[in-house]
Amino acid sequence: MAVRFRKSIKLAPGIRMNLSGSGIGWTLGPRGASVGISSRGTRLNTSFAGISSSQLISRPRSSAREATARESVNVRMTCSVQSDGQLVFLDTNGEPVSEHLVSLAKKQHKEGLLELIQAKCDDINAEVEAIAEVHLQTPSSRQVPHFSSPTFDIPSPAKPPPLKLRLLDKLLKSRRLKVEAAHRKAVAEYEQQTREWNAEKIEFTRMAEVRRDFIERRIYSDIAAMEIWLEEVLSEIQWPRETDVTFEVMEDGRKVALDVDLPEIEDMPNKIAVVPARGMKLSVKELSATKVQKLYMEHIHAVIFRLIGEVFAALPLTKEVTASGYSQRHHAATGRLQDEYLLSVRVHRDDWQQTDFDHLDQIQLTESLTRFELRRTMSKTGIFKPIEPFGQL
Template identity: 35%
Template sequence: MVARRRRGAADADQYKPEAHSSDGAVVYVRVQEDGEFVITDDDGQPYDETELRVLRKYAGEGMRDMLQQACDRLNADLSALATVHCDTLSPRDKPAFQSRAFPEPEPQRNPLLQPTLWSRIWPPARRRLEEQNERRAEQYTRAFSEWEEAARAFNEQERQRREQETELVLTNLDAMANILEEHLGEIPWPRETSVSFDLGDDASTIAIDIELPEEDAFPDVEYTLAAKQPKVSVKKIAATRRRMLYRDYAHGVAMRVLGEIYHRLPTVQVALISAYVPTLDTGTGQPTENYLYSVLVTKSQWREINFKALANIEPPATLERFELRRKMTKTGVFKAIEPFDVEALANEVGI
């Protein structure tokens, strides 16, 4: 039995677009969560009112562009959460390997220092020049040796990865688990999302549990730039829209995980995915799970999806094509369900 757990989360970094006014000054605009924005110079110092009037006069359009970019950045979560399924991979029957080149460039030899007139006529100066050139040569030799050793280690890792992803993946459960864990870990989930899986004793089936984030972790505001003025408005997202965003993400995650399974593990024919949110038992106060849905998907069913039209697909409707347990209203209100057990997974083998 091979069971693994993989946790992923997107990194949130500060976004600070820049533009240049006509006099060459660097301008930074940072929009804050309350919609207020700050305009600073290259050293982070705010411009005064006189300077701002000049900027608006000569760099007004550039400032609007920067504000729009900042709004887009703040709203990026909304798009990422709604379209997490759009990068779902198509199924494969044969293993494939994509090699990677060693990322570090080969060190270059520094040119030798050329003798000067003084070093030609003064022996101590000549010795210093020779010593400097010797140090340069030694530094290059050491750097090249370290690079060569790192390149050999990298190439050996690539050889092992090739063997694992083209040969062992067909027969070895540990290799299958390693491959799936690695690629699931590379998914930049826009909200913290955990995936655990169990390959059991059969390379043709897999059971997956997905721990979803709470709906409260989803954005509740949207940022828009005024039509004519350099002003950012913060608009509250309606509760229904937020629930539907959560609904789409909850189902889109399953599609993304299924894509990895049927793309990376050619021998898997049936997958069971169950998604839950952690909670506390109201009777005991102990941690427990509220399962939102549980779905059985065969590889033959998965092939029916048009993976070239993922942007036109609604993940909740996609999962409804399979054997699905779910209690959900049209507006995305979930009720807890009892997920399929592994016996149901075993019964699907051979379909």
């Protein structure tokens, strides 16, 4: 059975800035409260519970008003931080705006731009951190799968009010018949909706019991259920890079073998960022080849560690997990792309339970697997040589 994992992509936040009307204006702040800066002064705009208000905080000096009037433009532009750390200002046509407007924008909205730069910095560095921290969410092997009873949150149909005839309805037969017919129709619709609601609730309860039986009984006795459950568990993991896993549950669930198609070193992030104390740009630096190699080394160990832990937590009957990770590399003699196994490890549950799952951040990943049966030929800088795995699926 094969499980395919997709990339998890985190989009960085952006900030839009507008220049329009009789001068250049900026709107700062979150929805519901903002500060508007324009040629007419600075106003505090608030909105709460549907009530909006605007308060003038300060007026521009007469000289500033005159200067703004002379420089009045009617343009809208956006700002973004490029991967190299440079700020780029574009108009609605996607064209760069003049240096004069860029300079003015930086002066008027320095704080907002610095926040944008910091957000981009955090986003770049978070990608590097996520690569080496996959293992931090590894569940304890001592936990067992738990069924949480779902709540049927569909409200029951509203019962129509009792028939109530007004004076004209009583006096005029045609009106009375029309009102009575409408009420009968409403009652009939309510009864039909109630039957459907009751049927849906019964089916919901039945499916919940099926799910309870699946988690509390079948994954302890049925190989097919174990495979379905393990696939479900692994598919919910958010991997920072695409990772393919093939697994097999064997010997009534006592053993599980994992074959992991690891990401390539070319998929590793190769940049880190810092916000300089001065200047309005982001400093982006390339990681050295050695650091990228070490990051890759950390990542593939984190992936294997996490998968082993997920199996033990998902399948309480499993006593042994074998995990082998491979990568696609060009053969030195033929140049052809082929699979090469980088590491293979066999772990017994009793040994795995010696792990302190409350302090996974203290684990040295490259050393964490040496406690078990491990096949790996690796240099200190993370260069791997092909190995023969314990067993291929």
